[in-house]
Amino acid sequence: MFLRVEAMRILVVGGAGYIGSHMVKRLARDGHEVVVLDNLSTGHREAARFGEMVEGDLGDSALLDRLLGQRPFAAVMHFGAYSQVGESSQEPAAYYRNNAAYTLNLLDAMRAHAVHLLVFSSTAAVFGEPTYIPIDESHPLHPLNPYGRSKRMVEEILADYEQAYGLHWAALRYFNAAGADPEGDLGEQHEPETHLIPIVLQVASGRRSELQVFGDDYDTPDGTCIRDYVHVTDLCDAHALALDYLCSGRPSRAWNLGTEAGFSVREVVDAARRVTGREIPLRMMPRRPGDPARLVADSAAARRDLGWRPQFPDLETMISHAWRWECRIRDGDLPLAKGVPAR
Ligand code: UFG
Numbered sequence: 198m199f200l201r202v203e204a205m206r207i208l209v210v211g212g213a214g215y216i217g218s219h220m221v222k223r224l225a226r227d228g229h230e231v232v233v234l235d236n237l238s239t240g241h242r243e244a245a246r247f248g249e250m251v252e253g254d255l256g257d258s259a260l261l262d263r264l265l266g267q268r269p270f271a272a273v274m275h276f277g278a279y280s281q282v283g284e285s286s287q288e289p290a291a292y293y294r295n296n297a298a299y300t301l302n303l304l305d306a307m308r309a310h311a312v313h314l315l316v317f318s319s320t321a322a323v324f325g326e327p328t329y330i331p332i333d334e335s336h337p338l339h340p341l342n343p344y345g346r347s348k349r350m351v352e353e354i355l356a357d358y359e360q361a362y363g364l365h366w367a368a369l370r371y372f373n374a375a376g377a378d379p380e381g382d383l384g385e386q387h388e389p390e391t392h393l394i395p396i397v398l399q400v401a402s403g404r405r406s407e408l409q410v411f412g413d414d415y416d417t418p419d420g421t422c423i424r425d426y427v428h429v430t431d432l433c434d435a436h437a438l439a440l441d442y443l444c445s446g447r448p449s450r451a452w453n454l455g456t457e458a459g460f461s462v463r464e465v466v467d468a469a470r471r472v473t474g475r476e477i478p479l480r481m482m483p484r485r486p487g488d489p490a491r492l493v494a495d496s497a498a499a500r501r502d503l504g505w506r507p508q509f510p511d512l513e514t515m516i517s518h519a520w521r522w523e524c525r526i527r528d529g530d531l532p533l534a535k536g537v538p539a540r
Contacts, residue, residue: 206230208270208312210255210303211277212248213240215385216318216374216429220274222247222383223433234264235277244383255299261306272314272440273307275300278347281391282322282487285344296347301354308362314443315355316436319368319451321492323349331495334453341487352451365449367439372425372455372494374432376515377522384522394426394516397466398523401475408477410462412484421462423491425455428509428518438503452503455494456510465512472516
């Protein structure tokens with residue numbers, strides 16, 4: 198859709214985490230020089246192995262100044278954030294500091310060193326409880342928790358920085374990131390894990406005894422919550438396209454990224470049973486606070502503006518890539534960590 202950008206030096210903040218590490222591999226494959234900045238609070242050093250790793254924190258302004266001053270960077274991709282909705286209500290200070298205040302440090306270092314392009318990881322959590330489905334970019338932003346609010350704050354800051362300082366930005370609002378590197382090199386590995394698909398697969402692999410289903414009395418056809426799962430490789434494609442878009446000088450904006458299909462918790466479990474051939478016992482539990490019944494994206498704007506087309510929109514494909522990764526974790530066959538026990 199656009200002229201492909203030339204090889205660039207790109208700083209990937211949070212490049213040792215789940216989505217960031219897949220992006221580092223992708224950018225390196227595209228011929229870019231990738232420098233990762235990650236404090237390894239939730240990421241894994243080995244996951245960043247496709248780029249050059251700098252261990253450090255966005256709270257360290259002097260480090261940012263040195264890093265951006267040493268060599269010219271053409272762009273920054275910022276994945277470095279705390280991302281657990283429940284935890285954010287218990288530890289709002291950590292979320293506002295790490296996700297919002299420290300992002301200001303990054304933006305100010307970019308400003309000081311004339312780095313004008315930013316692709317920012319935002320989230321569907323900026324919307325809160327939807328008033329209509331599918332959710333397009335015009336949907337009001339009423340986040341329900343400090344995590345979503347910290348991301349909305351950054352989106353607002355980006356708009357002001359563009360106005361005042363000429364920052365060009367793309368905010369990509371992920372719906373439910375899922376899957377793993379199709380080549381099997383990378384995957385999701387949170388500690389503790391809270392996301393549905395990896396937990397379902399830990400049950401399938403025998404690392405966990407059952408799946409707790411958080412609520413089966415929602416106003417949905419089978420009573421469980423509906424989400425829009427989007428393959429991590431497709432999220433990386435969107436970042437690469439957003440970078441091309443910004444390089445072509447087009448206006449900054451936010452895009453919603455999902456496959457535009459909703460699957461309930463029970464449908465995810467059924468798909469995982471088909472993929473793995475395992476039983477996957479369930480235990481019904483009360484609702485988890487703050488879970489909207491349905492979140493499904495309208496991604497027409499990303500298709501139109503970026504030419505984004507998910508390569509792996511099929512839920513079973515996402516689960517089968519994640520399953521291969523889970524089997525590697527279970528078997529201790531990983532560069533990231535040896536046979537990590539599930540919690
Ligand atoms: N679920 C269970 N049991 C589990 C884990 C999850 O029933 O053990 C259910 C949840 O209640 C929810 C669905 O599975 O209904 C999906 O839950 P996830 O935790 O996998 O994902 P969320 O939709 O809660 O959160 C994701 C991202 C957040 C982002 C949010 C946008 O992980 O970062 O989407 O609303 F903010």
